[in-house]
Amino acid sequence: MMDFVVRARTKIGIITGSGPDAGLDLWQKVLRANKQMIGDHYRGDLDAPFVSIISEPVLGLSMELEKNDAQVWSALSDVAKELDRQVDYYAIACNTLNYYQSQLGALSLRAQLVSFSEVVKQKLLADGIQKVALLGADSVTDLGEWSPYRQLTEVAEVEIPKSDGGLHQLIYDVKTFGGERKDIIDRFSTLVEGLEADMVLLACTELPLIPIKSKKSLIDVTDLVANELAKLSLSSSR
Template identity: 70%
Template sequence: MKQVNRAKLGIITGSGPEAGVDMWQKILAANKHMMQEGFQGDLDAPNVSIISEPQLGLSMELEKNDAIVWQNLARVAQQLATQVDYYAIACNTLNYYQPQLEALGLSAKLVSFGDVLKHKILTEGLTKVALLGSDSVTNLGTWSPYRQLKDVVQVEVPKADSGLHQLIYDVKTYGGAKTDIVARFTKLVDELEADVVLLACTELPLIPIQTHKQLMDVTELVAEEMVALSLA
């Protein structure tokens, strides 16, 4: 009976599929945290539907694959919207399509990575952040879902020869716990000037690094917003 009035949530994943699992886990954790003593078990978990589409993995080279990526994203969004009230895409890069998705007029509302992150930055009064993600994300150009961030905060991006884009590919292939991957990412983060580092790729939070910097997982922020909406 407790689920009757809760909004239903959806996750689109596939770029990569582990990112959808990660978002789901973070939704479950946020749900327990927000409900506190009100959480009594399975019946208090959110209703979550997930669609994993492998073709969305082409988003790593979005400029080259725009047509096929959008075709698949629009299809799964339309399918998922019949089952949920709110949905998120477990991929920072794919949030580039927010305007196109909203133009579809779906009954379900997209919880945008860009909107959630901008609200967090403004709420906390941050003045400088480092943005880590795929090349299309960090160049803050036409294809970046975070291109508007530079209007509200100073944004540091990794050096062109940082190897971050390849590192993301390696996490997809080998997992984040591989010793070499952890060492490479730790070095990259430690060389940044900003104290707040935005993990704007769903593979990056999967790398267990130790650092004195504040790592802000955008997926976690979106998961918290999804739960808040489901409980509203």
């Protein structure tokens, strides 16, 4: 007879809205990773993780973060405080918004943030990756003060796309039209193939939504974070 006891697990959360499809993508990847980790012992619904998701449309202003800092932070901090009542660990389904990692830490919330940049650093160090291309919104790829990946150069050589390569607009187009349009696929394929690095970080949650084929190794940061969330969800309740 099947064991119908629901096991005690930690609770995980997802903050989304920049964009909402990215939050859905992260959730789906968490469910897939959870099922893979449980393996043959997976019983279906009862072995799915407890997930709370809050989608805040104001967070979509993060594409121009320098201009919208105050409004974005106000919305993000409010959402983080609300989610803190429900979960043990959480992630923000937006690479750009991980810029606020230190400010979120200063809120002294009980729930712990799973940082995109820290998960990426762990991946590069574990696999011995010494050179990687970084693709994302302008504020991410310029590795300046607004980039959550500005310390990535401490562990690897980082190639960034040309400033006039159209990547920022491409991300906007995915938010509007989705990643399946042929012109979007073609534009992204051309950009990726023009990079020197063989390893490419997809450091924007919209980019994995574009189904391109490439001989390069495309590292989906969302996938890395989903695996970490699933692993944490399988630990005993805090």
